Amino acid sequence: MSAQKPTAVLIIHGGYFLPAAWNAFSDRLRQAGLVVQCPRLPSCGDERPPTAAIKHDVAAVRKAAQDLITLNHCFLVLAHSYGGMVASEAIRPDLYASNGKGVVGLVLLSSWLVQPGDTLMSVIDKYGFQCKVDLGNNGDGTVFAKNAPESFYNDIELTEAEELAKGNVTHNWLAASAEISGAPWKDLHTTYIHCAQDLAIMLPLQQSMVQDAVNAGGRLTIKTIDSGHCPFLSQPETVIGIVNEVMENVS
Template sequence: MSSQNPTAILIIHGAFFLPSSWQPLINTLAQSQQYTIRCPHLPSCGDERPPKATRDDDIAAVRTAAKELIDMGHNILVLAHSYGGIVACEAITKDLYAHANGNGIVSLLLLSTWLIQPGHTFEDVITKYGLPGEVDVGNNGDGTVFAKNAPASFYNDIGDPVVAGELAKENVTHNWVAGPGKINGAPWMDLPTMYVFCRRDLAILLPLQRCMVRDALDAGGRARFVTEEIDSGHCPFLSMPVEVVRVVNKAVEEFD
């Protein structure tokens, strides 16, 4: 194994989710006993109302988890999902990279994430490419938003509508203030990165995923950037965790 091979996985979850949503995947990954796994709670997700947490708090939570893993001697694969891609771009800065004689972050796996160019915003992407998906976003009027149609937009590949409905009960509010704002970072320009297209995703539609990746490839960078596809909806970590483990292992092998 390469000295740069990851020994830990840092999961950055999406806006309407909690770390508990990732437990099926964490359990599947843990069976191999190959990785130490962390999935810190992003404070803007499921925040009190009116909300107090911002994107800066989400960034701080990720950086704290990364530094703890680095202090433990790990090299880290960061696995970001959906809004987690926005947090990753701001939280994963060069001081957290693995350098010649030290541990740190060695690669990224972006699972149907928002991939926004430095200097641009979420709104810029929507203006350029149109509506992102079929999530019917409800506004609580206090700064928090929620998914009105989570069973249909997040769990369309589950198959059993009863199970999809039960999963939707676990979704939480998101502090909308945490989402907008200019993106400054682009760790995918420096670190080996795999973007995983979710073909049946109704929250971030496949054409939009492809457009954001095309923009990233056009922007260039010093690192290897590859893509993979899975036939899933927005949450394959729930609907097909074994398939997500496959792409995790493929990312590790790809960048060895």
């Protein structure tokens, strides 16, 4: 338990997104007096053919975390979708809270929760491709969502969903297929938020990954939102409520 309430949130966005997708949500947190960092993951919307791998995403997150530590913040890490894989690699013990600054907890928002030694593909091999995203392949190492309005924003009115989808980008498939080596959810206060209507990482798959983490020694708190893949857009106040609750529990 931390003796200090978190003063910041480090957001790790998903694979087909950019930080701009989180702007409205981040502004709400800032209005509540929190400092917010949401670094761009280089593998998202990368050059074609892509040049960035998961190690570059990890470096971007670790730099943002170090910047917060330099400013004496203790903070939560909020990771969405592919961002959960980046969190597992980036949030190492050297970033854990010490002397009132550093990472005090994780919030995994319908994220990939891959065991050390495994990959996203090994999880899919184990549980099946429980996903309604129609992936397009550019043939250069990048993939994209052909049906983003329906698969990412199925709980948002269609006209708005189509507008949001214009902000989605390509992702470097090799970044998403990397082997994971870290498991900060074994050490840190971790909350996993299930998105019950998610069509990108469907609920049974979310539940299976969480159960695997529990079986591996993770002590996860579970919350559920009746939403699609992006409740930070469709139900931001609900997500913020959970973030606030986590902050109280780790302080």
